[in-house]
Amino acid sequence: MTRAMNRWAWLPWCGVLSSAVLMVLAPAARAQTRFVWPTREPAYGEYDVEECAAAVQRTQAYAAWGARYDTLTVKARLLRPESPIVVEAARQCTAHLVLAQLPATVQPTLLRLWLVAGEDSTFIAALHALVARLSAPAERAARLADAAFLLLDMHPIRLALADSVAHELDRLGGPGSRAAFGVYIHLLTSAHDVGDDALGAGDLPRALHAIATYAQFDSVQLRSSPQDRAAVASGAAALQRIGTRDRLLSEQGAAAFLDSLRHDLGAQAGANHLHGPDSAGVVQVALHGGGRPAPPIEADFWFGRPDSTAAYPRKGMVSFVVFLDERCGPRCYYDYDVLRRLKQRFGEHLDVVVVTGTKGHFREAPPLDFAAEAALLRGYFLERLKLPAALAVTNTPFVTLPAPDRRRIYDQDGAPVWGVYGIKPAWPVKARVDGFLIAPSGLVVGQRDVLNDQTELTDLIADLLAYQRAHP
Amino acid sequence: MSGRTRNSLRTATPPWLAALFGAPDKKFLSQADCEALVAQAEQYAQGGGETRCTVTSWWSGELRWARNRASLASDRRNDELGVGRRIQGAEGGVRTNQIDAASLQGAVQAAERNAHYGETNPDDHREPPPRFDYLTPAIWSDPTFAQPAGERARAAQAIIAPAEQAGMLSFGFLAVQAAGHAVIDPAVGRPLYAPYTAAQCSLTVRDPEGTGSGWAGASSCDWTRIDPAALARRALEKCLASRHPVTIEPGRYTVILEPQAVHALVRPVVGDFYGRLDAERSTDGPFHLRPFYSKLGLQVADSRVTIAQDPLDPDLGVIPFTDDGQPVRPVTWIDRGMLTHLAYWRNYALEWLHDNDPIVNRWGYRMAGGSATVEDMIRSTQRGLLVTRFSNLDMLDPQSLLMTGVTRDGLWLIEHGTISKAVKNLRFTESPLFVLNSIEMLGPPERVFSPDSPAIVPPLKAHDFSFTSTIDAI
Numbered sequence: 001m002t003r004a005m006n007r008w009a010w011l012p013w014c015g016v017l018s019s020a021v022l023m024v025l026a027p028a029a030r031a032q033t034r035f036v037w038p039t040r041e042p043a044y045g046e047y048d049v050e051e052c053a054a055a056v057q058r059t060q061a062y063a064a065w066g067a068r069y070d071t072l073t074v075k076a077r078l079l080r081p082e083s084p085i086v087v088e089a090a091r092q093c094t095a096h097l098v099l100a101q102l103p104a105t106v107q108p109t110l111l112r113l114w115l116v117a118g119e120d121s122t123f124i125a126a127l128h129a130l131v132a133r134l135s136a137p138a139e140r141a142a143r144l145a146d147a148a149f150l151l152l153d154m155h156p157i158r159l160a161l162a163d164s165v166a167h168e169l170d171r172l173g174g175p176g177s178r179a180a181f182g183v184y185i186h187l188l189t190s191a192h193d194v195g196d197d198a199l200g201a202g203d204l205p206r207a208l209h210a211i212a213t214y215a216q217f218d219s220v221q222l223r224s225s226p227q228d229r230a231a232v233a234s235g236a237a238a239l240q241r242i243g244t245r246d247r248l249l250s251e252q253g254a255a256a257f258l259d260s261l262r263h264d265l266g267a268q269a270g271a272n273h274l275h276g277p278d279s280a281g282v283v284q285v286a287l288h289g290g291g292r293p294a295p296p297i298e299a300d301f302w303f304g305r306p307d308s309t310a311a312y313p314r315k316g317m318v319s320f321v322v323f324l325d326e327r328c329g330p331r332c333y334y335d336y337d338v339l340r341r342l343k344q345r346f347g348e349h350l351d352v353v354v355v356t357g358t359k360g361h362f363r364e365a366p367p368l369d370f371a372a373e374a375a376l377l378r379g380y381f382l383e384r385l386k387l388p389a390a391l392a393v394t395n396t397p398f399v400t401l402p403a404p405d406r407r408r409i410y411d412q413d414g415a416p417v418w419g420v421y422g423i424k425p426a427w428p429v430k431a432r433v434d435g436f437l438i439a440p441s442g443l444v445v446g447q448r449d450v451l452n453d454q455t456e457l458t459d460l461i462a463d464l465l466a467y468q469r470a471h472p
Numbered sequence: 473m474s475g476r477t478r479n480s481l482r483t484a485t486p487p488w489l490a491a492l493f494g495a496p497d498k499k500f501l502s503q504a505d506c507e508a509l510v511a512q513a514e515q516y517a518q519g520g521g522e523t524r525c526t527v528t529s530w531w532s533g534e535l536r537w538a539r540n541r542a543s544l545a546s547d548r549r550n551d552e553l554g555v556g557r558r559i560q561g562a563e564g565g566v567r568t569n570q571i572d573a574a575s576l577q578g579a580v581q582a583a584e585r586n587a588h589y590g591e592t593n594p595d596d597h598r599e600p601p602p603r604f605d606y607l608t609p610a611i612w613s614d615p616t617f618a619q620p621a622g623e624r625a626r627a628a629q630a631i632i633a634p635a636e637q638a639g640m641l642s643f644g645f646l647a648v649q650a651a652g653h654a655v656i657d658p659a660v661g662r663p664l665y666a667p668y669t670a671a672q673c674s675l676t677v678r679d680p681e682g683t684g685s686g687w688a689g690a691s692s693c694d695w696t697r698i699d700p701a702a703l704a705r706r707a708l709e710k711c712l713a714s715r716h717p718v719t720i721e722p723g724r725y726t727v728i729l730e731p732q733a734v735h736a737l738v739r740p741v742v743g744d745f746y747g748r749l750d751a752e753r754s755t756d757g758p759f760h761l762r763p764f765y766s767k768l769g770l771q772v773a774d775s776r777v778t779i780a781q782d783p784l785d786p787d788l789g790v791i792p793f794t795d796d797g798q799p800v801r802p803v804t805w806i807d808r809g810m811l812t813h814l815a816y817w818r819n820y821a822l823e824w825l826h827d828n829d830p831i832v833n834r835w836g837y838r839m840a841g842g843s844a845t846v847e848d849m850i851r852s853t854q855r856g857l858l859v860t861r862f863s864n865l866d867m868l869d870p871q872s873l874l875m876t877g878v879t880r881d882g883l884w885l886i887e888h889g890t891i892s893k894a895v896k897n898l899r900f901t902e903s904p905l906f907v908l909n910s911i912e913m914l915g916p917p918e919r920v921f922s923p924d925s926p927a928i929v930p931p932l933k934a935h936d937f938s939f940t941s942t943i944d945a946i
Contacts, residue, residue, distance in 0.1 A: 034570070034575075035568075035570060035575070036575075036578065037566075037575075037578030037579060037581065037582045039578070039581065058589075061589055062588055062589065065562070065588045065589070065592065066560055066562075066592045068592075068594065329593070329595040330593055330594050330595055333594075359823065360822075360826045361822040361823065361826070363597055364597055364598070364599050364600060364818075364822075365600075366600070366828045367822065367826045367827065367828060400826075402769070403769070404768045404769050404810075404811075404812045404813065405766065405768040405769055406825050406827075407824040407825060408824060408825070408826055
């Protein structure tokens with residue numbers, strides 16, 4: 001034993017010697033850890049599905065940075081393709097992910113990634129495989145409905161695929177009818193926005209069938225649930241909006257409601273415009289508030305009026321009076337572009353009047369008097385934004401509280417409200433941007449706080465002008 | 473006022489250390505250094521837009537002791553650089569303390585990456601430069617900047633010795649700091665730079681048997697205004713006087729609060745002066761009746777209470793600009809008990825006040841006092857408590873500023889105009905707004921120990937101060 005120990009006695013000394021050598025030869029150790037900003041590329045191949053989804057979302061945000069879609073029509077927005085770097089990111093992510101190996105809770109995430117990557121066929125095949133594994137019709141309906149809404153939410157929108165998924169919902173019968181009804185509403189609305197009239201015409205009867213199936217399948221529920229009836233009514237109203245305007249809906253019994261709906265929708269199937277003798281009916285229908293007359297616009301400053309002697313809104317003209325506030329900024333760029341497109345389409349036949357109010361300041365400029373601020377507003381709306389409109393600037397009345405508060409209160413009852421216009425009591429402005437469509441007779445035909453020139457707003461203007469031509 | 477070379481026997485600084493953190497024999501970056509650093513960062517900027525930087529370069533010398541023995545002596549420095557990039561209205565920023573070229577480039581690129589996740593704004597516009605002139609307060613002290621470590625050691629010895637001789641244990645720290653704060657923002661129009669110094673001393677003397685504790689502390693821009701020996705004497709006296717405390721019933725008492733205790737209560741009040749910054753949506757806070765309605769113009773405190781901030785106050789010491797480059801202006805928050813100002817941003821001033829200038833001051837305040845000394849207050853008290861300071865404060869109700877906390881480091885019962893006995897610490901549940909409306913006497917204000925923001929407060933005597941329970945901690 002001692003001999004063995006003596007044999008290895010040199011070993012520890014070797015360790016000491018080698019350590020000493022290393023200490024002498026090794027470079028001086030750094031006392032601080034240096035931080036390096038991470039700039040490495042995403043490792044898509046190593047991400048799980050949720051990390052992939054987050055990475056793709058980040059890439060989408062990065063790709064969309066600085067891009068503005070304000071001047072795009074709704075159709076162009078829906079058909080806008082995904083950015084190539086986003087598609088590539090999704091492809092790299094999905095290359096290593098296998099649907100069967102994922103938990104059920106994250107499988108829809110992978111389906112979405114396939115769509116972003118443009119692998120529509122893979123998506124459809126996987127969807128069919130997932131649905132085939134489900135036994136309960138209600139579960140199948142839910143999965144198909146989710147898939148359909150996902151397809152309608154993508155860029156570019158997948159109308160044809162959503163349509164085929166909706167047809168599969170139809171084949172499920174009763175359990176799928178409620179989901180199908182919702183899908184068809186979304187599908188028909190999108191088809192109208194995109195201008196796919198053929199798909200709209202083809203799916204309208206299917207939508208009706210889905211409503212009828214749902215009503216029969218769940219008539220007890222409909223009778224007992226005002227919420228469900230309201231949901232069906234609002235859905236049917238959406239159908240009406242896309243070209244089957246006839247009458248306003250109200251809560252009715254399920255059978256009577258469906259009967260009237262079937263009759264009306266059947267009569268107006270596929271129609272987007274009404275002209276001629278029915279235009280009067282349109283105007284009557286559009287008078288939600290009973291056709292109140294539009295009050296005159298009393299402004300302190302006018303700019304860009306074609307006729308400086310007439311009272312606005314002008315009698316005998318179709319007018320669109322829009323209340324705007326410059327503080328809306330880029331959020332209202334789309335609304336501004338709607339005004340430009342309306343004016344471009346209808347020309348001198350349509351009066352566009354923009355009404356805004358003074359606030360005592362403009363952007364970051366120092367406090368201003370009314371005239372100076374009105375001049376800046378003219379520069380902003382008419383020169384910078386180039387709105388093809390007459391600009392009416394009202395001096396908003398205010399009260400100054402005594403010191404030390406010193407606030408300016410822009411409303412008489414002492415409750416300061418942002419965006420109040422000087423003529424608020426006469427015009428029931430409800431939102432930051434509010435538009436009133438006024439018929440040549442001077443009646444308010446419609447009020448819209450979301451401007452969109454691809455829906456009934458444009459249709460109504462066209463109808464009013466057609467009525468005006470037919471009845472000079 | 474740039475960093476001066478210290479006498480040092482240290483070997484030459486390794487190049488890699490100097491490259492990362494700057495030359496350690498230079499205490500902090502001068503204005504020229506800050507501008508050169510920012511210019512270098514701007515060279516790395518890509519994609520247009522603006523680069524905005526803040527630099528806080530500081531040096532700190534500190535000595536700590538515990539149980540009458542020094543436990544830590546440090547000499548630290550740091551350069552904190554905040555880089556902001558604003559591209560098409562989208563903003564992104566990072567902070568770093570590595571100012572070598574490679575780190576700087578990485579930081580600028582990281583800020584740009586952050587900006588690329590923000591929303592762009594085609595209507596982006598730059599705020600005009602502030603109109604108000606920047607004041608030049610006296611916040612620099614040469615003796616503080618030049619204080620060697622040996623002087624701190626001698627000061628600590630002078631503090632510890634009396635406690636040790638009395639058989640007590642002394643704990644505490646003293647620190648000096650010198651820094652330069654820069655804001656370099658194209659929107660401001662010119663680079664802003666403010667060098668300043670700060671000095672703190674805080675000590676606690678405790679009985680080794682755990683029956684008594686006394687505290688004293690001070691802060692200032694100028695170390696020469698701090699008297700360590702006086703602080704040591706005061707803490708020792710408090711410790712000796714607070715030994716073997718007795719228990720008293722909690723309840724409502726007349727209290728005499730020393731300035732440090734007053735500061736603990738008033739500081740949250742000052743914090744709520746910044747409530748108008750979000751006044752349109754403000755739904756709570758002691759200075760708002762309801763959304764859009766503040767208590768401006770209303771009497772919120774005793775008429776003897778005036779709380780203000782003047783950057784030129786020689787005792788206050790406030791950097792004369794905010795990190796946004798806004799000048800700090802003199803403002804009186806509460807004037808003779810009436811709420812006269814709340815802070816607000818410039819867009820609030822434009823929108824609501826038809827005014828151009830914001831009030832976004834830095835932290836720091838002076839509370840006006842009176843002429844009564846603490847001894848006068850004691851003599852005038854039939855039965856009450858003398859409180860050294862509070863700690864462990866928690867806000868219970870932000871609307872009324874109802875707070876809870878505990879007394880510490882000296883609590884005495886006053887009976888018939890004299891201090892009769894030391895008492896065990898108590899927990900209070902009280903609102904400073906109630907205290908400011910229950911004032912009986914005020915003393916001359918003095919600067920208290922407050923490392924993060926300067927405060928000058930008086931001692932005060934108030935009635936009906938609520939103590940809710942006793943605590944065992946000494």
